[in-house]
Amino acid sequence: MGPRILSLVALALGVATTSQALDWPAAAPVAVEFGGPNAGSPIQGIVMSGSGVDIRASEAGELVFERATNDFHTKLPSATGETLVLEGGHGLASVYAYLPSVADPGAENFVSDALIGKSGPAGLLDADGFMFALYDRKAGRWVNPRVFLPKSDDAKAPLIRKVSLESKGKIWVLGDSKSIPQGSYSIIVDTAEQGTGTQGLVIGPPWYLRVLVNGEKVVEARTEIAEAKNGVLSFYPSPREGASIVIDGNGSVRVPPRSFSRGKSVIELLVRDFAGNERSAAWTLLFE
Amino acid sequence: MEEKTKVRITVAVTSLIGIAYFFLCAVPLPRQLVLKPRWDNAVPDSYPYAAGSSAPVNSLHSFQIGERYGFFDGNSGLVFAATRGYGVSVSDSGYVAWEMKPGLLQFKDPRGVVLFTSPASGYPFMDGARRFVIAANQERISEFDASGALLWERDFPSFVTAFASNAAITVIGTMDGRLFGIDRSGKEILSFAPGGSRIDCVYGCAVSPDGRNIAATTGLDKQRVIVLEKREEAYRVTWHRWTDSDFRRPVSMAFTPDGKELVFETTGGLGVYDTATRRERVISMQDPVVSSAAITGRDMLLALERGGRPSIVAASYGGLGYFRFPLVADDSTLVSEGNAIFLGIAKGDSTSLLRLDFVEE
Numbered sequence: 276m277g278p279r280i281l282s283l284v285a286l287a288l289g290v291a292t293t294s295q296a297l298d299w300p301a302a303a304p305v306a307v308e309f310g311g312p313n314a315g316s317p318i319q320g321i322v323m324s325g326s327g328v329d330i331r332a333s334e335a336g337e338l339v340f341e342r343a344t345n346d347f348h349t350k351l352p353s354a355t356g357e358t359l360v361l362e363g364g365h366g367l368a369s370v371y372a373y374l375p376s377v378a379d380p381g382a383e384n385f386v387s388d389a390l391i392g393k394s395g396p397a398g399l400l401d402a403d404g405f406m407f408a409l410y411d412r413k414a415g416r417w418v419n420p421r422v423f424l425p426k427s428d429d430a431k432a433p434l435i436r437k438v439s440l441e442s443k444g445k446i447w448v449l450g451d452s453k454s455i456p457q458g459s460y461s462i463i464v465d466t467a468e469q470g471t472g473t474q475g476l477v478i479g480p481p482w483y484l485r486v487l488v489n490g491e492k493v494v495e496a497r498t499e500i501a502e503a504k505n506g507v508l509s510f511y512p513s514p515r516e517g518a519s520i521v522i523d524g525n526g527s528v529r530v531p532p533r534s535f536s537r538g539k540s541v542i543e544l545l546v547r548d549f550a551g552n553e554r555s556a557a558w559t560l561l562f563e
Numbered sequence: 564m565e566e567k568t569k570v571r572i573t574v575a576v577t578s579l580i581g582i583a584y585f586f587l588c589a590v591p592l593p594r595q596l597v598l599k600p601r602w603d604n605a606v607p608d609s610y611p612y613a614a615g616s617s618a619p620v621n622s623l624h625s626f627q628i629g630e631r632y633g634f635f636d637g638n639s640g641l642v643f644a645a646t647r648g649y650g651v652s653v654s655d656s657g658y659v660a661w662e663m664k665p666g667l668l669q670f671k672d673p674r675g676v677v678l679f680t681s682p683a684s685g686y687p688f689m690d691g692a693r694r695f696v697i698a699a700n701q702e703r704i705s706e707f708d709a710s711g712a713l714l715w716e717r718d719f720p721s722f723v724t725a726f727a728s729n730a731a732i733t734v735i736g737t738m739d740g741r742l743f744g745i746d747r748s749g750k751e752i753l754s755f756a757p758g759g760s761r762i763d764c765v766y767g768c769a770v771s772p773d774g775r776n777i778a779a780t781t782g783l784d785k786q787r788v789i790v791l792e793k794r795e796e797a798y799r800v801t802w803h804r805w806t807d808s809d810f811r812r813p814v815s816m817a818f819t820p821d822g823k824e825l826v827f828e829t830t831g832g833l834g835v836y837d838t839a840t841r842r843e844r845v846i847s848m849q850d851p852v853v854s855s856a857a858i859t860g861r862d863m864l865l866a867l868e869r870g871g872r873p874s875i876v877a878a879s880y881g882g883l884g885y886f887r888f889p890l891v892a893d894d895s896t897l898v899s900e901g902n903a904i905f906l907g908i909a910k911g912d913s914t915s916l917l918r919l920d921f922v923e924e
Binding site: 313314315316317318319337338339340341342343346347348349350351352353354355358360362368370372383396410412415416417502503506507508 | 650652663664683684685686687688690697698699700701702703716717718719720721722723724725726738739749751762763764766767783811812813814815828851853869
């Protein structure tokens with residue numbers, strides 16, 4: 276059983292895996308993590324930034340779908356620009372999107388490491404780059420590519436940028452607000468990865484998130500998969516414990532509303548990136 | 564002498580019979596169908612609506628040829644033209660332009676009056692009188708009414724690869740080979756996975772004007788065309804055919820305006836499926852077809868080929884070729900209305916629009 280199949284099996288069982296099965300499609304930094312923001316909607320893959328960077332097949336695959344930006348066969352716009360979908364076997368499709376152009380249009384079979392194109396300005400991405408995504412055909416859901424990619428050499432802990440409580444559109448930022456009216460609140464968590472070298476922050480939900488309220492585990496989640504159910508795309512944890520989380524169009528994690536009664540409450544947060552670096556924080560709040 | 568007289572009489576009788584046959588049994592020549600030019604207009608970079616005719620806004624036709632787009636009145640010609648920036652979607656009900664990284668998405672009517680600014684981010688597109696936005700992730704589609712109110716918004720399971728709509732139904736095909744039907748309220752009225760191929764994917768879809776039939780080109784190895792028909796409760800597959808095609812890109816397919824035929828791209832030409840007889844024919848084409856148009860009341864389908872040299876091809880639904888004529892054009896477009904066809908041609912910096920009428924004479 277190869278590492279790739281092991282990864283699939285592990286994923287199906289809901290077990291985090293570090294098995295390397297695919298190669299990074301480019302020697303470029305990750306700019307947006309799985310579930311991170313992309314012009315108002317969470318992205319189903321990772322965005323790698325850079326201009327003129329070679330984009331290569333992460334594994335050998337057969338072309339399933341190729342969409343040119345200005346294809347005249349359909350009036351449906353291609354929001355993901357030039358897009359290639361390769362079937363690698365085992366029911367896993369790899370998607371290369373927001374490509375300015377394709378190196379070999381019409382090619383049907385790609386060996387591993389074959390040149391797919393070069394990154395550049397395309398689609399709605401805020402910076403030059405491209406998206407790499409994996410779709411699990413059997414389960415009908417997107418998979419965080421990091422599950423199948425080699426672990427990056429990252430020693431920087433993720434940043435907890437802001438944690439807030441939200442009720443009826445009103446926001447209380449933890450750290451700024453010591454006293455809050457009692458009631459039902461969603462917990463909104465904004466995190467980011469610290470980029471490599473001169474790269475800025477990498478926006479997106481953390482790989483692992485745990486929230487405790489007064490010592491009770493409210494949610495423990497991993498952003499491993501994304502699935503559209505009943506017309507809504509949700510990035511949710513493999514069901515482990517607590518409530519499901521929702522990732523909004525800004526890449527923020529929203530923990531469903533829970534009730535806070537009068538008195539003191541302690542909210543503890545632990546986030547971890549895929550490399551295992553973690554950061555925690557705690558806030559003591561007074562609900563009146 | 565007698566012999567000579569006999570010959571004369573024979574010649575005279577034969578001549579008389581011939582003359583009598585000519586007058587008595589004459590059949591008038593059938594009227595011939597010819598294409599007559601009615602008007603032609605140059606399409607400038609910019610032609611403000613105010614300079615156009617006073618034709619009612621809801622009677623205008625849209626066009627997009629190369630970089631230029633706009634509207635024309637079938638009787639009088641061009642009423643509005645503009646040059647697109649990064650992208651534009653045009654339908655007879657209006658237009659919406661966008662940039663590669665768009666800011667405001669303004670849906671306008673054919674006069675250029677802003678109907679609303681979309682609250683949704685993404686790429687806008689119009690289909691008939693319907694206005695949609697597909698999100699940056701190619702997975703979420705939103706529909707708005709003419710005032711900008713959100714009618715529905717939905718995430719599909721994977722990339723949206725195929726789209727079709729009529730006045731009441733939107734049909735969506737996805738990268739993982741599923742087909743969805745959504746009504747105007749956003750309710751799912753069809754969810755179907757055609758399957759049957761080694762790899763599932765939907766490459767094209769179509770819905771008939773009355774919503775009775777839905778069609779799709781699906782799968783790889785083998786690829787097939789399926790037609791679903793609405794029964795009392797749900798849509799059911801009523802016809803399918805494995806094809807020799809191996810399309811791995813979007814595929815054109817559409818029902819004719821009367822809904823009687825499905826016209827779809829297939830190997831070597833256009834497939835025509837008759838919804839009444841459930842029979843299929845293939846009209847052979849030399850190059851990929853950009854667009855096709857049915858001529859009302861005639862057994863005639865016009866297709867615009869885009870090959871090394873674009874051509875207009877006319878054929879019967881049975882596959883009988885009527886004519887083919889090449890165009891001197893870099894880009895072209897074809898629209899039909901009744902017995903009229905409107906042809907747009909772009910060559911270099913020059914763009915023109917002309918009306919040709921099928922006339923019997």
